[in-house]
Amino acid sequence: MHKSVCRSALISSSFLLLLLSCEEGLRENPAGEKAREDPVIAAVNYPLAYFAKRLADGFATVLFDIPAGQDPAFWEPSDQQVTSIQKADLILLNGANYAKWTATRTLPYEATVVTSSSFENQLIRLKDSISHKHKKGSESHSHEGLAFTTWLDLKQASAQASAVALALTEQFPRHKTTLMNRLQDLQKDLKALDVAMKAAASKLRPATVITSHPVYHYWSRAYDLVTPSLLWEPGNEITPQDMAALANIRKTHPDARVFIWESTPLGRNVELLREAGLISIVISPCANQPAEGDFLSVMRNNIAALEASGN
Template sequence: MLKKYGLLMTSLLLAVALFVSACGKPQASLVKGKINIVASFYPLYDFASKIGGSHVNVINLVPAGVEPHDWEPKSRDIQNITKSDLLLYLGAGFEGWVDHTVGSLPKDAKVTPVETSKGISFMKATEEENAPKGDKSAKEGAYDPHVWLSPVNAKLMAQNIKDALVKVDAAHQADYEVNFKKLSDQLDQLNTKYKTKLAPLPNKDIVVSHQAFAYLAKEYGLVQKPIMGLSPDAEPTSKDMKDIIQFVKDNHVKYIFFEELVSDKLAKTLAKDAGVQTMVLNPLEGLTEEQSKQGADYVSIMENNLNNLIKALQ
């Protein structure tokens, strides 16, 4: 009898362990006594954490390793949003779930939604040079939301976050201002590095897997040629593929850039066909679990991007 009981308990414990393992890490929770902030994707999480410091608890809705374009909130996420102080989102249609979620919140929800891209001038997707012709995501009237890849725009987003924090927690305004100044200086330095290091390089053409770098290209005089459209899973046509190979050859492109959160298969196939190499250019929509463990952030990833651009454009 005891032996059977022991076997039963072992089986139950094993089942629990497997369930916990399958579920992965526990979800982030709200913290009493702090300003609770829910961020729709990684850059907003990073900026809010740096500006808020010890006064805030920031939850990144999209887990590490997950691409945010098609992510949708689950019931636990909705609960966290409802009970938090601030919901930070980008806008311009990047988060397809925001309008419905905010519109469905209970009347007594204390959360303040903050559109962090306020004041930034968006580019129309259909106006972008070299956009894939068959890209359904670049429909008429759609805007390219990837504004954060310009450090100049990132600074405006950070300021909007700081201003929102001051509104909900005026008691700690001095700390928020100091923290924002530190982040702002880092973003200014990043902008200066990009300008001074990219300007003298002989080549300006970059071939990228995902049409995410228009704002970065515009800021620093580069030309973006994307394989896929605004959504990283938008498939190119066979004509698009031939055009890209021709573009690579005509413009003496040495590298095709890919990103970590989506498959690199297409970029590597194209590179092989065109006789060139591949390298990472991170659109900073999220970190991989490894990057998260290593303490990477917006500034360090953007510095890595700069180093890779320098190598590619020599």
């Protein structure tokens, strides 16, 4: 009896020691190494990174390294950054020629997913470009682009989230149920935002809303608003030439009372617009990671700002 107890104790303590040594081994393994073992999903803008994070949290790492303050649409990656993106298991593209760097860099074709493919035929073509020729007799062409802030139409954002989920399901089939459940939750959130945005926008109609930058095409189409745009930066002081351009727009849209900025403008700019009879509000496209909150909270802030201006 005594012998068998001793043997059991010896076996138990050996097993415990083995377990402890395994745990020690895990502790010695740097966290970064574990992260590297996880599948990686790269995204070209924050909304897609947010969708990927919500859908694949726990079994994949999201790679979105665009510095704060930079517009992902015009970001230019270094060779090292492209190399990191090339190693990703999935690369989420926005489509609509967004993130021009993707056209000039080498990306693994099979890992890329264009998330706006399902509404490709509804993309807005910008018409204010100039055609040109290089040689006499050669065909003329223009470098006209597509409006690319697709996710500001929250129905389109929902379609993009579905495309992300579908790509993730193909890549990680064993997480299919989790992905579908999470997609359902995400789409519920986006639908609620869409309904709230519609209600807030309806309060502004039929008046025109002037925007500081031409990034609200899909937003104005989805929420039935007229949004002539300027090319103003929130951080630059408004010049007399800018005011002349604004006056030109107001000649054709005298009913405009609200002016939309992409981010918080200079106080002086707000003052100048107030003197001109316009209320400044911020509708953030949220293309890059916000300093606080997430995609949903930024959209809620946008809706709140719209509602406040409509009252």
